Amino acid sequence: MTDDLLKLDNFICFALYSANHAMNRLYKPMLDELNLTYPQYLVMVTLWEEDGQTVGGIGEKLFLESSTLTPLLKRLEAAGFIQRTRSKEDERQVLIRLTSEGTALKTKAATIPPCILDASNTTAAELTRLKAEIVTLREALNKSAA
Amino acid sequence: MTDDLLKLDNFICFALYSANHAMNRLYKPMLDELNLTYPQYLVMVTLWEEDGQTVGGIGEKLFLESSTLTPLLKRLEAAGFIQRTRSKEDERQVLIRLTSEGTALKTKAATIPPCILDASNTTAAELTRLKAEIVTLREALNKSAA
DNA sequence: TACGATTGTTTATCGCACGACTTAAATAGG
DNA sequence: CCTATTTAAGTCGTGCGATAAACAATCGTA
Numbered sequence: 001m002t003d004d005l006l007k008l009d010n011f012i013c014f015a016l017y018s019a020n021h022a023m024n025r026l027y028k029p030m031l032d033e034l035n036l037t038y039p040q041y042l043v044m045v046t047l048w049e050e051d052g053q054t055v056g057g058i059g060e061k062l063f064l065e066s067s068t069l070t071p072l073l074k075r076l077e078a079a080g081f082i083q084r085t086r087s088k089e090d091e092r093q094v095l096i097r098l099t100s101e102g103t104a105l106k107t108k109a110a111t112i113p114p115c116i117l118d119a120s121n122t123t124a125a126e127l128t129r130l131k132a133e134i135v136t137l138r139e140a141l142n143k144s145a146a
Numbered sequence: 147m148t149d150d151l152l153k154l155d156n157f158i159c160f161a162l163y164s165a166n167h168a169m170n171r172l173y174k175p176m177l178d179e180l181n182l183t184y185p186q187y188l189v190m191v192t193l194w195e196e197d198g199q200t201v202g203g204i205g206e207k208l209f210l211e212s213s214t215l216t217p218l219l220k221r222l223e224a225a226g227f228i229q230r231t232r233s234k235e236d237e238r239q240v241l242i243r244l245t246s247e248g249t250a251l252k253t254k255a256a257t258i259p260p261c262i263l264d265a266s267n268t269t270a271a272e273l274t275r276l277k278a279e280i281v282t283l284r285e286a287l288n289k290s291a292a
Numbered sequence: 293t294a295c296g297a298t299t300g301t302t303t304a305t306c307g308c309a310c311g312a313c314t315t316a317a318a319t320a321g322g
Numbered sequence: 323c324c325t326a327t328t329t330a331a332g333t334c335g336t337g338c339g340a341t342a343a344a345c346a347a348t349c350g351t352a
Contacts, residue, residue: 012273013173013262014188015280016166018209021309022287023159028310037338042160055300063164066300068340075338092299092348116159119290120283127158130283133276134161137266141168144265167340174341183307201331212331214309221307238317238330 016134026119030112034105039064040076041109047082047098048106054093063142081105162280172265176258180251185210186222187255193228193244194252200239209288227251 024038031041039062046061047053055066055073062069073096076082081102087093120127170184177187185208192207193199205215219242222228227248233239266273 011188011191011259012266012277012280013166013169014191015277015284016162016169017184017188019280019284019287020159020162020166021209022284022291023162024309025291026287027159038159038163039339042157042163045157045160056298062160063167064339065341067302067342070301072339090299090349094300113157119287120158121286121290122283127283128156130279131156131158131161134158134165134280137268137273137276138161138165138168140267141165141172141265144267145168145171170340185308202329210308211310213311213333216332218308236318236330240331 012137023116026116027112030115034108035079036105040072043069043072043076044081044102044105044109047096047102048109052095052097054087054095056093058096076102158283169262172262173258176261180254181225182251186218189215189218189222190227190248190251190255193242193248194255197244198241200233200241202239204242222248 027038027041031038034041036044042062043058046058055069058064059066059069064072073082073084077084080099083097083099084094085097087095117124117127173184173187177184180187182190188208189204192204201212201215201219204210205212208215210218219228219230223230226245229243229245230240231243233241263270263273
């Protein structure tokens with residue numbers, strides 16, 4: 001009984017880990033066509049939602065450190081999708097802006113979410129509910145770690 | 147409305163990604179004391195559950211390729227937690243067996259799951275239910291990718 | 293003006309992950 | 323049998339993500 005706690009099947013962490021990887025493998029071929037990795041894609045999504053964010057702002061949304069983001073953003077810049085410029089108001093900050101190519105990518109990317117929904121073999125409403133539960137768990141974990 | 151599909155908040159994939167990372171950060175200090183990484187820990191869990199598995203068997207449970215596992219297992223072997231020996235019956239296979247140190251680690255590791263449960267700020271039953279839903283999603287995604 | 297806090301970059305390190313290829317062994321088919 | 327195919331694992335090359343620690347530049351403020 002107590003031993004069950006150390007069984008793989010009972011690990012919520014493994015469920016998250018393996019589901020995340022399954023998601024990754026599903027995204028990979030589609031993201032390859034956009035020349036994006038999964039985390040890079042998430043950054044692009046935040047930018048499509050709101051252009052001109054700071055590095056810190058993006059990090060706050062994605063829960064990533066600037067030391068992770070800086071190299072990632074440089075790769076996106078090298079790929080021609082974004083532009084990095086120091087803010088005039090506060091020169092400590094770096095503003096991330098979409099290039100026209102970066103903006104154009106949004107159209108192609110729009111085909112991805114329906115594919116995921118389709119692969120999930122469930123309804124959008126059900127997926128939304130599950131997502132909310134996972135987010136609640138994440139918030140609890142983040143709060144605990146802080 | 148259609149635009150909502152490309153909003154970060156609506157991404158089940160981001161929920162999984164970020165929750166997984168939150169889990170990782172929570173595990174990290176505890177795993178550091180065991181000298182294990184997260185994926186290494188998962189391998190150890192499968193071995194605690196059933197010793198003497200093949201590389202392929204472990205990979206099947208964790209959804210990892212042999213090209214990922216081989217270096218990982220070598221690190222576990224170098225750390226003194228496991229032993230790798232060719233099977234007598236089928237010399238293509240390599241059997242992974244726990245050393246006494248590897249077995250001993252199970253006791254220390256047993257303190258981790260309660261910490262996770264505590265940090266989750268919910269009940270074990272609720273967590274089990276959520277885990278099951280995530281696994282169902284994973285299965286659907288894996289089936290779709292295959 | 294000087295000091296502390298904030299923002300982002302750099303450096304170093306490490307491990308995961310995968311694709312493509314290779315090797316060796318087992319199995320199936322002619 | 324003996325070849326051909328399949329299977330198991332390892333190798334090689336590549337790349338990215340992630341973190342910690344130290345650093346630089348700027349800002350705000352006392």
